[in-house]
Amino acid sequence: MQERDGSPPGDPSSGAPTRAEIERIYRTQSRRVLATLIRLLGDFDLAEEALHDAFMAAVQQWPRDGLPANPRAWLVSAGRFKAIDGLRRRARFDASLSLLADELDNQAEPEWERDDLEDDRLRLIFTCCHPALPADAQVALTLREVCDLKTEEIARAFLASPSTVAQRIVRAKQKIRDAAIPYRVPTRDELPARLDSVLRVIYLVFNEGYSASCGSELIRADLSGEAIRLARLLLGLLPDPELMGLLALMLLHDSRRAARTDDAGDLVRLDEQDRSRWNPEQIAEGAALVQRALASRRIGPYTLQAAIVAVHAEAPSAAQTDWSQIVGLYELLLRINPSPVIELNRAVALAMRDGAEAGLELIDELLDRGELRNYHLLHSARADFCRRLGRLPEARDAYRAALALAQLEPEKRFLQQRLDELNGAD
Template sequence: MVNAPAAVQTANEIDRLIRTDGGRLMACLIARLRDFQLAEDCLQDALESALIHWGRHGLPRSPEAWLMRTAQRKAIDRIRRAANFRSKSDELAALIALDSEAAEPPEETAIPDERLRLIFTCCHPALDRKASVALTLRSISGLTTEEIARAFVVSTDAMAQRLVRARHKISKAGIPYSVAGPESWSERLDAVLAVIYLTFNEGYAASSDRHVRVDLCDEAIRLCRILLTLCPHEAEIEGLLALMLLHHSRAATRLGDLGEIIPLECQDRTAWNRTMIAEGTSLLERALRRGRPGVYQLQAAVAAVHAEAPSFQETDWREIALIYDALITVKPNPVFELNRIVALSYADGPAIALDRLAAIAGLLAEYQPYHAVRADILARLGKDDLARMAYEKAIELSGTEAERNFLGERMGRLA
């Protein structure tokens, strides 16, 4: 029988493993099983077994290795029970041989290469791009369905359904999950860049637990560096790496000693990482010289304007608004329009910005930053009652305590 303290400890450890190592374990399993759905099912089976076994006997010496070995054995059991057992006999023999070897996951130095290979593998062109990106974020990057839904600005239920449909298509169409060779990189590159970008975004402004997850930011930057060595003349890879470095250069100044959010206008710019800024700016200039400006390069250009501004008040908001004009031309997107409105609120005044907000209200009704921006603009116009209502909606949609505290403090300043 499992005692209550042990059960709590076990559940906490499993939650930690899913958060920190879930993507890596999934990547290893897909690489070994060559079957996306089988890998996902077996990892879930292993986690359920861990909940029972660890609760009774305590945590193993290496929880990750225990999960890998258990998942492999679950795969053997599933293949043996499958109706097409004979057609999978070779796979079963290979898996049994693998199970007899050490079940430790690959060495840490090999993980970035292996994870990037798995991202390319999972971003299969037979799947809709949004579906393949979402599925890869869920299974390889270890993001939750809620976090992915926030990235795509859709409801959690809608994202869950999208993931289910993608899995069904993989199973029904028999999409092979083999390692993509260089000849197929170009058709997958856009989706791979989206996975890296959205992984970084979740780390930069996490929707759960902590407001900032440096581990995700660092991993995204590392993956992009590897990708750039593989495709050294791709302007959008250079642009994405520049974008992440320019944003990440402010990491040390974005939270206070108690974990409170420090907004851009209050950050100590002397503490920004000038080495990262220099590298990001150099990468951006190199990318733009190639004459193929894309979404990541243009977003990096916005980040560069902020990085180069001596102060918040001296930021060239007009230039930022013009860059967002170009971004919206390249890729129409209500989130880019929201960011453009923020720039216009400083360049042309909050009254003009408020009028433009109304045009995208229906598209971003459940998007927390929309309500936070609207609240700020209303407060600057002296419309305190409306600002308070907008702040309350933004707080309701916030995923972290840091966000709720920050918005609550802003709301408390209203008359």
């Protein structure tokens, strides 16, 4: 039985760890420890407090006693018993806490070799992305609890105030507690629908980093990097073909990061990018994942999007891009995932294959339907097609419409530059 000071038993390994080693263990193990503590204690806030107390105890005891043989097990046990002791101390103000402490104390000691300990990370991801939570709360809670981003970092990334993000996280935890949302991996029957929610959250995080929705910077590498890290973690625990497709899609997009802006931070179009600055390791890894996902024959929208980006990535130059293959992939994507944005992307690909007139016809159909009337990229694409066809007054009007709708400063500068070029052509 563990001592009541929160120090688990066991022979410490030889040598006292340095503060840097303890910090490394925190970086690599804290989210795993937290996930297990949430399962054992049944409460996010209690588990976070227990995690903090466990590492405080480690900082005090490990330099003196040596590194435990299993630091993660030590930290979970320390956190669990620190939480129980804390509940007993507070029980004099709330009798229900004494009952909770007794209940936790009567639980069997965790068995460190069970698969449950790895599954705890999956449980945490699926709980944070539960469809009963609002979408913005899913994103905030995932970044906070799974990725260990601070509230201020999440707020900066999504241009929200720290208090707003904190409220989202608090409300999400309350919803999980009050609605008794189960802390578990979905069953096989539930998994497809639940996995969709997780993948959507990961891709939302990536997109906000890859191409911010507004603000002064086009790219937030820290956010896109967190999304890739999260997808890698999930794929290591759950080898699903569509998850492979999503990771491939993010890697292939991210491989172009260094070439997407110039030294002034201005946008560089895909066909004008210096392909020698693309990351070949990410392209190779992404392409291999696409092939694995396609070979499974369980092909979803993320895999098809990744296949499209792979065609771009593997073309030696913009002029050598296989636009026929890209058009075909977009047509298949539209069949399984109808979307006006995908229709717009197909129109751009069709214009590259068959000429601007063919693309403009589809763009005008989308405009008439009205679904993307307030989407700046639709007007930007129309402006480009009209410019290529010599219909300059229409091109100017479309660039002005796109400029009025754009929120991101680099995109605004790009559109203004195109408009100035047209005005100068007179």
